[in-house]
Amino acid sequence: MSKYLLIESRDPYESGDVGHYFDLAEGLARGGDDVTLFLVQNGVLPARRGARSDGLDAAIKAGIEILADDFSLRERAIGASDLRAGVKSSPLDAVVDGLADGAKTIWH
Amino acid sequence: MAGKKTLTFALMDAPYESARTTTAFRLMDIAARRGYDIRVFAYEGAVCVPFAQQTAHPNALHGRDAEEENHPLPKDWVAALMTEAESNGGSVDWVNCGLCVDERGVADAIEGVRRGTPGDLWSMAGESDNTLIMGTR
Amino acid sequence: MKVLQVIESAYRATQEEQDDTIVWISHAMKGAGADLNVLLRGNAVNYAVDGQDASGLAFSAWKQTQPPNMARDVAGLVDKGVEIYITEEDLAERGLGGAGLVAGVKPVPRAGVPALFAAHDQVWHW
Structure with missing residues (x-):
């Protein structure tokens, strides 16, 4: 089992590839890997409650830990109470922690 | 996070073009505050990030002169990163891809930036605890 | 250390650079002793298609005499012993x-x- 930190900086409204990245997260988790999905920049846009993203819905249902960069959230006026269930606000330190821990860290 | 780490970052974006530049500096700043050794391979447009001739400007739309505007210059971010890392016992080794520098005419980089090749990226990654590639689009 | 180079972005600046810069850096690092393989995904799967022709670009008197040749560059990696994977669904x-x-x-x-x-x-x- 490996630790994966998948960083998603794109949003599903502009990039069709985001869905494939969420699928990848699910595939890794299904295989027994420890997967964290970290949303940053416009990647946090589907984290707002009421936002539509089938891919993020599926990742949440799969039990993947999903963190969203607190600065990116604040920059886009997404407060803690606006977050959909299954997504947690996090400082960017979580990415540096993952790198320092040796997680396979992939930017998308 | 206990223990000193070495992290390599590969950057590709030219300044003023992408949020990735800001995020990259936020990440490296966290590492610098922890006293980590930071290795940067600047590829393609990212070699313009430490270009010494960047100049701040006023912004009439904002109603501010150059001093009040305090317009961000990414070369200053590089210098600040180096100072922060060193003050915490860490370091920044910033390598600009030499061919990328030549084709863009940006050899005039701030002090502390050196010229290198893709072989430097490979060797830096090999000497690091981890590597983050931040490609451009 | 063995690295998988994932290439997704394609035809971004290939005319200016006369190649794809990530395919190029893969060649360069392999030459420097790197142990790496490549996964072509997204639009970059098209780099493996035979018959690409980027010749003929000209701006007034300026002519592109050495256009990029992505299939050649991908084949060159294969020749160097780099495994080139390509995602079926993207194809x-x-x-x-x-x-x-x-x-x-x-x-x-x-x-x-x-x-x-x-x-x-x-x-x-x-």
Whole structure:
């Protein structure tokens, strides 16, 4: 089992590839890997409650830990109470922690 | 996070073009505050990030002169990163891809930036605890 | 250290650079002793298609005399012993099957990508 930190900086409204990245997260988790999905920049846009993203819905249902960069959230006026269930606000330190821990860290 | 780490970052974006530049500096700043050794391979447009001739400007739309505007210059971010890392016992080794520098005419980089090749990226990654590639689009 | 180079972005600045800069850096690092393989995904799957022709670019008196040749550059990596994987679904979405591809590239389903990741120490997604 490996630790994966998948960083998603794109949003599903502009990039069709985001869905494939969420699928990848699910595939890794299904295989027994420890997967964290970290949303940053416009990647946090589907984290707002009421936002539509089938891919993020599926990742949440799969039990993947999903963190969203607190600065990116604040920059886009997404407060803690606006977050959909299954997504947690996090400082960017979580990415540096993952790198320092040796997680396979992939930017998308 | 206990223990000193070495992290390599590969950057590709030219300044003023992408949020990735800001995020990259936020990440490296966290590492610098922890006293980590930071290795940067600047590829393609990212070699313009430490270009010494960047100049701040006023912004009439904002109603501010150059001093009040305090317009961000990414070369200053590089210098600040180096100072922060060193003050915490860490370091920044910033390598600009030499061919990328030549084709863009940006050899005039701030002090502390050196010229290198893709072989430097490979060797830096090999000497690091981890590597983050931040490609451009 | 074994690295999987994931290339997704394609035809971004290939005319200015006369190549894809990530395919190029893969060649350069391989030459410097790197142990790496490549996964072409997204639009970059088209780099493995035979018959690409980027010749003929001209701006007034200026002429592109050495255009990029992506199939040649991908084949060059194969020749150097680099495994080139290519995602089947990305090929199919773009109307491409397994035929007409550079010899030696290895189609993999998206479901097989986690196993590819597992076989490498680091994954560099450009």
